[in-house]
Amino acid sequence: MEFTRITEKASKYNHLEKMTVNELLTNINNEDKTVPDAVEKSIPQIEALVEQTVPKLKNGGRLFYLGAGTSGRLGIVDASECPPTFGVSHDLVIGLIAGGDNAIRKAVEFAEDSTDQGWKDLETYHISENDVVVGIAASGTTPYVIGALQKCNENNIITGCITCNEGSPLAETAQFPIVVTVGPEFVTGSSRMKAGTAQKLVLNMISTTTMIQLGRVKGNKMVDMQLSNNKLVDRGTRMVMEELNINREKAAELLKQHGNVRNAINNYGA
Secondary structure (H helix, E strand, O other), X not given: OOOOOHHHOOOOOOOHHHOOHHHHHHHHHHHHOOHHHHHHHOHHHHHHHHHHHHHHHHOOOOEEEXXXXXXXXXXXXXXXXXXXXXXXXXXXXXEEEOOOHHHHOOOOOXXXXXXXXXXXXXXXXXXXXXXXXXXEOOOOOOXXXXXXXXXXXXXXXXXXXXXXXXXXXXXXXXXXXXEOOOOOOOOOOOXXXXXXXXXXXXXXXHXXXXXXXXXXXXXXXXXXXXXXXXXXXXXXXXXXXXXXXXXXXXXXXXXXXXXXXXXXXXXXOO
């Protein structure tokens, strides 16, 4: 099948500058409503990647997200939220972006065009076949990401990807591709919109499902979350109260003593 960048196709809407604010918001929202349905069609692909990821992480491996621009930033967001949410090490899920940390806030010109830099960035983490690397690129054509995944494949490292263009070079390179076809953007080519939303949803699914499979959730609670602010301390206290059927004062005391919800519950009465 000939590769066509659907993410670059012309918007179904025209003369946007002539629309009212309400018309703009309504039309953007109508387009956004299509994204979850597109993600649903990709669940078997997401499942295949997660099934590969969980055993690697159980055996001491790591999950890397690699991207440029919006895609890179989304990977970093997902990776950075794993430690506070699930109490895992900052070294378990790692997000890398073309151009380095400076590119998180400001675009670094032509950083994504290097076919070698992605692999070099991974090498600084002593990447090995114990790890999993997921390339993120809405277009599916980013050299920084494709080059890195090609080297990973050569070195027997499991590769996945999240892209929004079927038949793209990235989807053809990854061993476990996830392709979410969301169609043309409301503003032609602005893949931070529907494509970015789709990537965020898939990243949520990958990390959350993986962490649950790793035992980082009990029932439906984040029992390993970091107690890094008063809101989370209060949430943790209520979780201990509910689980052990004790009053707030006793729950708060246990939480302070043991440092997190799981330990407070497991050590109650010990």
